[in-house]
Amino acid sequence: MSGAGPGSPGPAFFADPVVRAERIRKVFDGQDVLRGISLSVTRGELVSIIGPSGCGKSTFLRCLNFLEIPDSGSVSIADVTIARTSPRWTRADEDAAHRLRAHVGMVFQxxxxxxxxxxxxxxxxxxxxxxxxxxxxxxxxxxxxxxxxxxxxxxxxxxxxxxxxxxxxxxxxxxxxxxPDVMLYDEPTSALDPELAEEVLSVMRALDAEGMTQIVVTHDMRFARAASDRVVFMDGGEIVEIDDPDTLYVAPKDARTRRFLRSML
Ligand SMILES: Nc1ncnc2c1ncn2[C@@H]1O[C@H](COP(=O)(O)OP(=O)(O)O)[C@@H](O)[C@H]1O
Ligand SMILES: [Mg+2]
Structure with missing residues (x-):
């Protein structure tokens, strides 16, 4: 966590986004997998993404570094911006994606x-x-x-x-x-027994303490709550709710968030 104390401005206050995704859409086989997702992540933040299986978490993470090409929307990471304005993916786009990926570390399950x-x-x-x-x-x-x-x-x-x-x-x-300027993790501990998962999570906490920016797709509700500056709840290809973990876990605003958390806790 970035250590903002009570009364001090939250992370989103600091206008230093490392990652800015705007209105990301992705269709697979006629299915709207991402329905216009926007998310900004500030330097030093740890943001967890939770949500039911199949809701588009991995696809969104992969769109951030163009392992999947969004159909529309834009992504900025560090000083590289790629906006999808035409359906064609050009050589110049691929060059930009190459530059963008240089700022991103990715860790898979x-x-x-x-x-x-x-x-x-x-x-x-x-x-x-x-x-x-x-x-x-x-x-x-x-x-x-x-x-x-x-x-x-x-x-x-x-x-x-x-x-x-x-x-x-x-x-x-x-x-x-x-x-990298940002680390992306797609369920980094899902294949691990709890004690081995803990070794990995503690490395991520240490990186957070050093100021690394991290976006983590996870099923580990406890980690998401304890370690995140903000938690994103996704469902059906959308961000339903995004908030600080205590607010999201204790007083979720949306019925879908409540239902999901009840099913997980
Ligand atoms: N390469 C692909 N081709 C076709 N459909 C895909 C592909 N990748 C993901 N999908 C579909 O997109 C939806 C979201 O998948 P995914 O992003 O993996 O969800 P999550 O990570 O939240 O479980 C699912 O319905 C999945 O079947
Ligand atoms: Mg996934």
Whole structure:
């Protein structure tokens, strides 16, 4: 959390959005999966997205870094803005998406580490290949990041020798190695037993304390409530409600939010 005390302005007050999505629409096979979603996230915020399965959470997250191309709407991340004004996805759009993605770290439920590379190589790879960082500098940086996520001692092991919690922490370190402005997580702990999930969540809390901007799709209602600056409730391809966690959990304004929370708690 960004540590605003009682009476001080909430995070949205500070006009420094790192992520600004406006009226994002996405249709799959004639189905309106995203019906015009707008969300701004301020530097240092941790925003959780909750909602029933199939409501469009993953699609929205993927639209933020153009792993899915929205049909309309715009996304700004850091200094890159992409507005979908024509149905065509051009070479210039793809170049812009490439620049935008450089500001984004993404973490998936299934870790997605390269299985034939050590943990250390997984973390070093993109800085060396994409940013042309010198290998010895990239290695030192990767080791520092692995230390931060509690994996320094097993840096030379291969992913399949690690627990799920360790693999996910390695995936976080790999994303951090590119120095993103925002981290996106799609159900990062859904594949993990509770104690391993906790290792991952504590890394995310530590990043929050350092001021990292994070957007987390999660089924972990306790984490969303305890760690988030704001919680977004999505249903049917829309943001139904967005509020600080205590307000959203204790006094949700919409009947759909109430029903969902009752079913989850
Ligand atoms: N690549 C795709 N092609 C067709 N339909 C998709 C695709 N991705 C997602 N959908 C559909 O979009 C809806 C929202 O999916 P998703 O964003 O994965 O929801 P959530 O993450 O909230 O469970 C679902 O009905 C899903 O079947
Ligand atoms: Mg999903």
């Amino acid at each position: 299934s870790f997605n580490l390269f299985p034939h590379r050590t943990v250390l190589d997984n973390v070093m790879l993109a800085p060396v290949r994409v940013k042309h960082v010198k290998p010895d500098i990239a290695r030192a940086d990767a080791l520092a990041l692995l230390d931060k996520v509690g994996l320094a001692a097993i840096a030379t092991r291969y992913p399949d020798t690690l627990s799920g919690g360790q693999q996910q922490r390695a995936a976080i370190a790999r994303a951090l190695a590119m120095r």
